[in-house]
Amino acid sequence: MKISDLPATPLAALRKGGVIPAHPLALDADRRLDERRQRALSRYYLDAGSIGLAVAVHTTQFEIRDHGLLEPVLSLAAEEANAHASTPFMVAGAVGKTEQAVREAELARSKGYHAVLLGLAAMRDASVDELIAHCRAVADVIPVVGFYLQTAVGGQPLPYAFWRRFAEIENVVAIKMAPFNRYRTLDVVRAVIDARAEDRITLYTGNDDHIVSDLMTKFTFKRDGAPVSVRIKGGLLGHWSVWTRKAVELLEDIHERPDSRSASEWLEFDARTTDANGVLFDVANDFAGCIACLHEVLRRQGLLEGTWCLNPDETMGPGQMEELERICRDYPELNDDAFVAANLERWLTA
Secondary structure (H helix, E strand, O other): OOOOOOOOOHHHHHHHHHHHHHHHOOOOOOOOOHHHHHHHHHHHHHHHOEEEEOOOHHHHHHHHHOOOOHHHHOOOOOHHHOOOOOEEEEEEEEEEEEEEEHHHHHHHHHHOOEEEEEHHHHOOOOOOOHHHHHHHHHHOOOEEEEEEEEEEOOOOOOHHHHHHOOOOOOOOEEEEOOOHHHHHHHHHHHHHHHHOOOOOOOOEOOOOHHHHHHHHOOOEEEEEOEEEEEEEEEEEEEEOOOOOOOOOHHHHHHHHHHHHOOOHHHHOOOOOHHHHHHOOOOOOOOOOOHHHHHHHHHHOOOOOOOOOOOOOOOOOOOHHHHHHHHHHHHHHHHOOOOHHHHHHHHHOOO
16 A cells, blocks of 8 residues: 555645544453443544544553454554544554564554554664665555654664665655654654655654644755755654643644744743653653553543553552642643543443
């Protein structure tokens, strides 16, 4: 499947830019898939205004592959997307070495997904040539969203030379930049411009520590002596798996009402968002409680029954609960509790 084969509506939404939450995994107290709440999460994100869903990614827990949950989780989200009034852009995570990644890409294609978010952690020791061959093999199956994952949760530094060649792969439709590093983010942007791929590859932020500033910045580099500018159009974010309606409103303001705040007010809002993210992602404990804390927010809203992860040792970090109380108290403008409360019963109806 090529980019040219993608349906026009979801592709246009991706190009314009929007909110794509990284979809969590709903488990019951026995750590089994809670299908009703898994569906409710998808309904929440889509009704909140997300343009798509990213499933089987880090926030979904990579361990789903070891528990036989990859196919069921992809299927549930695809069914909800097909039933929704919108036409969401559906992204499935694909990981592992080439044979596994190609197999997961084929599964995603068979389930109606439009692209895969290609994780490269399993290729840590590969050369740039080997990485590019790996990416091309997956891109032969389905359009690819590149993924620069931060090192703290399993990513590796990827040089400009890799991104320059990656951007030349014709079936790359977008790149999620999540190195949590300004220098490495700029490497990706410059590589896309140098590859003359800025019209084909849509840039999405995954830098949960720098969301608002990423979305507000115009990036300009010289090509053939002339300036070329690009913007990061949207976000594919674990942070946006909670308080999603507010994320949609934020992006609408940035796209349509950028003058609704002064430059200093936007920077202030960026700082508040980053402070909140530091708590949600458990930066104080090297991200150990990231997924469990996102689950706790969703539990408080009634979307999840508990904070259980597949790994019993994956829980909120020391002091994280107290910090969550602080940001909920100090930043009420960031939550969408009222929106969830008004719709929760409908989303939970089988």
